[in-house]
Amino acid sequence: MTLPGPETFAANARAALRDSTLTGALRRATDTFAERRAGAIGQVPDWEGLRTRAAAIKAHTLARLDHYLEEFVANAERSGVVVHWAEDAAEACAIVRRLAGERGARRLVKSKSMATEEIHLNAALAQDGAEPVETDLGEWIIQLAGETPSHIIVPAIHKTKEAIGELFVDKLGIAKSSEPAVLAEHARTRLRAHFAAADMGISGVNFGVAATGTILILENEGNARMTTTLPRVHVAVMGIEKVIPRFADLEVFLKLLPRSGTGQHLTTYQSLLTGPDPEGQGPRELHVVLLDNGRSRIAVDATMRQTLACIRCGACLNACPVYQSIGGHAYGSVYPGPIGAILTPQLAGMHSAGTLPFASSLCGACKDVCPVKIDIPSLLLELRQRAVEGTAAQPRTRGSFVERLAWKAWAFCMRGPRRYRVAMALARFCEKLPFVRRLAGPMRAWASTRELPTLAKRSFRSTWRGGAS
Numbered sequence: 001m002t003l004p005g006p007e008t009f010a011a012n013a014r015a016a017l018r019d020s021t022l023t024g025a026l027r028r029a030t031d032t033f034a035e036r037r038a039g040a041i042g043q044v045p046d047w048e049g050l051r052t053r054a055a056a057i058k059a060h061t062l063a064r065l066d067h068y069l070e071e072f073v074a075n076a077e078r079s080g081v082v083v084h085w086a087e088d089a090a091e092a093c094a095i096v097r098r099l100a101g102e103r104g105a106r107r108l109v110k111s112k113s114m115a116t117e118e119i120h121l122n123a124a125l126a127q128d129g130a131e132p133v134e135t136d137l138g139e140w141i142i143q144l145a146g147e148t149p150s151h152i153i154v155p156a157i158h159k160t161k162e163a164i165g166e167l168f169v170d171k172l173g174i175a176k177s178s179e180p181a182v183l184a185e186h187a188r189t190r191l192r193a194h195f196a197a198a199d200m201g202i203s204g205v206n207f208g209v210a211a212t213g214t215i216l217i218l219e220n221e222g223n224a225r226m227t228t229t230l231p232r233v234h235v236a237v238m239g240i241e242k243v244i245p246r247f248a249d250l251e252v253f254l255k256l257l258p259r260s261g262t263g264q265h266l267t268t269y270q271s272l273l274t275g276p277d278p279e280g281q282g283p284r285e286l287h288v289v290l291l292d293n294g295r296s297r298i299a300v301d302a303t304m305r306q307t308l309a310c311i312r313c314g315a316c317l318n319a320c321p322v323y324q325s326i327g328g329h330a331y332g333s334v335y336p337g338p339i340g341a342i343l344t345p346q347l348a349g350m351h352s353a354g355t356l357p358f359a360s361s362l363c364g365a366c367k368d369v370c371p372v373k374i375d376i377p378s379l380l381l382e383l384r385q386r387a388v389e390g391t392a393a394q395p396r397t398r399g400s401f402v403e404r405l406a407w408k409a410w411a412f413c414m415r416g417p418r419r420y421r422v423a424m425a426l427a428r429f430c431e432k433l434p435f436v437r438r439l440a441g442p443m444r445a446w447a448s449t450r451e452l453p454t455l456a457k458r459s460f461r462s463t464w465r466g467g468a469s
């Protein structure tokens, strides 16, 4: 299935809005998560204090990312982990393909990981005839459907249970059912066989602790636990921004992440891995692939660096009115919603994802819910400015002819007080004309759901001077 890219965001969004099944499923799911989140954070005495601590830990770490990465690598290697550095997606995929190839691993299982989605690892491994079986239920569903995740933590959020039932009939040949327990039982039976036979397990990483070289993987189904323990080789793909300084810092993030994402007090399974297990209780070999893929470029940008503080909880998606209406696929990006609108243009470049920072009403709901206090609206505005101005690294994104004309006229009027006064007098005259109120042409869509504000009869300046308007 070919999915649209971010270049066609407007058309993707229009198509999504016409899909009433999709919008209904999204509304139900995001409302449920928002309610659960509100209930869960209401029981934490100092939620704001926790958010502030988390933001401070992330800001501190990201400002010294090189130092903490070196510490993480030294301690991980001391515990027997083999660490690999991947500058980009191609290199990361090549490393995992080589590891699988050298060990003759053909049967691979994978637990949910956005980093591996970002580098399109499954497609790369499929070239060697070794595509991993996704073992998170939601990921497995969309793998069966030939789709991509539409949410950071709930990959199949866009699917109703009826649609999943039909998919299972089609792909697994089971009797029709839309009963979640029945569907889950079928998935469990099939996936256990894959776990038992797997030569290699692949996962992402939620946090990497520099002081001990430990990696932490969070999940709710037990599939990551099996992926990281049953196969003799485990490969974890970790974005370099996932490092945190100390074990004690986990206390903060483990309170924030599940409450923000799913409204849980604690994620069901928390797998902490410090090195391989030669006794055979866990993987005999543990490899960590440290993925850059544009992150170090973001880390040295003092304004945009906070993008890397994201702990992938998904709360900003659930709170975003744009995401709630169109879902994740319309963004045409592995990372959808508000975090995707700031992360994807920086990772993939403005030339392909320059439309995404404009896919926001700037209502600020994402900033209010973000557990690490990322100021997403400010970053969206910064990226919009960069898109319009263009930079040495990024080509200029040009708006439509009418938009550019409007901004030129605005700039002309704002260049001096006399021009401004004349423009305002003209605007007061024009607003009385009936066709202006109806806003013909390209502004009609904007006016269909909004009231054009009426200009004050007297300007502030004339009131201040006590003169007539």
Ligand code: SF4
Residues within 6 Å of the ligand: 152, 260, 309, 310, 311, 312, 313, 314, 315, 316, 317, 339, 366, 369, 370, 371, 372, 373, 374
């Ligand atoms: S930006 Fe904040 S709210 Fe959104 S996924 Fe990341 S941590 Fe969660």
